[in-house]
Amino acid sequence: MTEIVSSLRAMTKTKSRVAARRGSARKPVPAKKKAADQSGKVALKNTISKARRKAELRHIAWSSVPVENLNPLLGRQLVVGQNIMLARVLLKKGCVVPEHSHPNEQVTFVLEGALKFWIDGKEIVVNAGEVLTIPPDMPHKAEALEDTVDLDVFYPPRADWMSGADAYLR
Numbered sequence: 001m002t003e004i005v006s007s008l009r010a011m012t013k014t015k016s017r018v019a020a021r022r023g024s025a026r027k028p029v030p031a032k033k034k035a036a037d038q039s040g041k042v043a044l045k046n047t048i049s050k051a052r053r054k055a056e057l058r059h060i061a062w063s064s065v066p067v068e069n070l071n072p073l074l075g076r077q078l079v080v081g082q083n084i085m086l087a088r089v090l091l092k093k094g095c096v097v098p099e100h101s102h103p104n105e106q107v108t109f110v111l112e113g114a115l116k117f118w119i120d121g122k123e124i125v126v127n128a129g130e131v132l133t134i135p136p137d138m139p140h141k142a143e144a145l146e147d148t149v150d151l152d153v154f155y156p157p158r159a160d161w162m163s164g165a166d167a168y169l170r
Contacts, residue, residue: 047102049159055082062088070169071095073144078161085157091115091144098168099141104154106134113148117141126150 058079065077065088073095077088091097091113099118108115109131117124117132119140126132134140160166 047104047158047160048156049162053080053082053157070166074169076161080157080162083156085154085161087152087154087158087161089148089150089152091148091150093144093146093148095144095148097142099139100168101137101139102158102160103136104156104158105136107153108132108134109151109153111149111151113150114145115148115150116143116145 060079062077065079067075067077067090069075073092074097075090077090079086093113108126110126110128112128114125114127117126117140119134120138124132125145154161158166
């Protein structure tokens with residue numbers, strides 16, 4: 001057992017020395033900068049909060065979460081955890097979510113209705129019971145083909161949605 005611990009310590013020291021020799025050549029690009037570098041017109045800034053939320057156990061009924069009416073065709077409800085956000089999005093037929101991108105990973109699950117997405121050079125219709133995964137920084141646009149309810153999951157939580165700094169939806 002002592003030999004294993006000694007070997008692990010030696011490997012860690014070696015990795016540290018190699019990393020130090022590499023210097024700043026491999027520093028990661030901050031998410032905020034990445035978003036600004038991606039086709040500036042659609043990349044949203046400040047969608048990731050630097051503040052850490054406390055993780056806590058909660059049991060929530062959607063009926064207890066206020067609906068935020070963003071425009072006459074679009075409303076949403078938010079439940080935010082420490083590292084993830086769930087949004088219940090209510091779209092009337094014809095509602096268009098303008099093209100945008102964000103450094104947050106997104107999973108969209110359509111509960112009722114249908115959404116047409118323009119994404120990655122494709123048109124994709126997501127019907128009730130279907131899921132679409134959207135990688136970080138991928139520009140996308142959506143239109144409700146009928147009255148639609150969907151659940152959007154974001155990792156990390158969308159800071160712009162929590163603060164109301166999402167003018168592209170209003």
